[in-house]
Amino acid sequence: MSPMARRSRAPATAGRPLSVVYEDADLLVVDKPAGLLTIATDREHTRTLYATVRALLARRRPPERLFIVHRLDREASGLIVFAKTPEAKHALQDQFKTREAGRTYLALVQGRLERDTQTLRSHLAENAALRVWAAGPHRGGKLAVTHVRVLARRGDHTLVEATLETGRKHQIRVQLADTGHPILGDRRYGPRGRGAPGLALHAVVLRLRHPRSGRQLELRSPAPRWFGDRSVSRNLGKE
Secondary structure, eight states: OOOBOSOEEEEEETTEEEEEEEEOSSEEEEEEOTTOBSSOOSSOSSSBHHHHHHHHHHTSSSOOOOEEOOOOOTTOEEEEEEESSHHHHHHHHHHHHTTOSEEEEEEEEESOOOSSEEEEEEEEEEOTTSOEEEOOGGGTOEEEEEEEEEEEEETTEEEEEEEESSOOTTHHHHHHHHTTOOBTTOTTTSOSSOSOSSOOEEEEEEEEEOTTTOOEEEEEOOOOGGGSOGGGGGGTTOO
16 A cells, blocks of 8 residues: 555544544554544443544455554544554554654643743652542652643633653643643643633644654644634644
């Protein structure tokens, strides 16, 4: 199969079309809609991104396989990569472990961040209620590092770029909330109430090395319209 770097439409997922951003014989990158699980849980087995994409590949002749590389929060939207061979899966997971692969998110947070750039460092742990919180390493916390850059200040909200150095569960959400600037629409770590139609967190840039060719890939996804100015995503990762 020849590489495909343009968007195509797969079958609808949870009532919304699924956008394939890139695909070749080794990997597939899709634009996950908000509100959809990446993989199954004890409560939900079928309405997942993985199940939808796997069904799509299974209908091909010959059928193709699908492997999980990483996850994206159910409430978040944006880019996620799947592998189509075991070799590609292991190679891509190694890139995330060694931080060779990179992910950048767009987030709209409450309040005005005064510093244009900052690096958030904390140790995160998960409690029995599946809530992530900042804990010292002696309490089982794992190091989490996020680089934050302000893109725009809009009244009492701030649009930021958040680049992951590590990939802990709910990392960006917890760390921004701990600064006093939770992500809009975050019902778990932010204050209750209206103000956003969903979680204002979108995986906008994905950088990785192709597991077979070694070619560097940088894939992008436009932010949802309600984030504000869609053109701002063009400047992500640029000084």
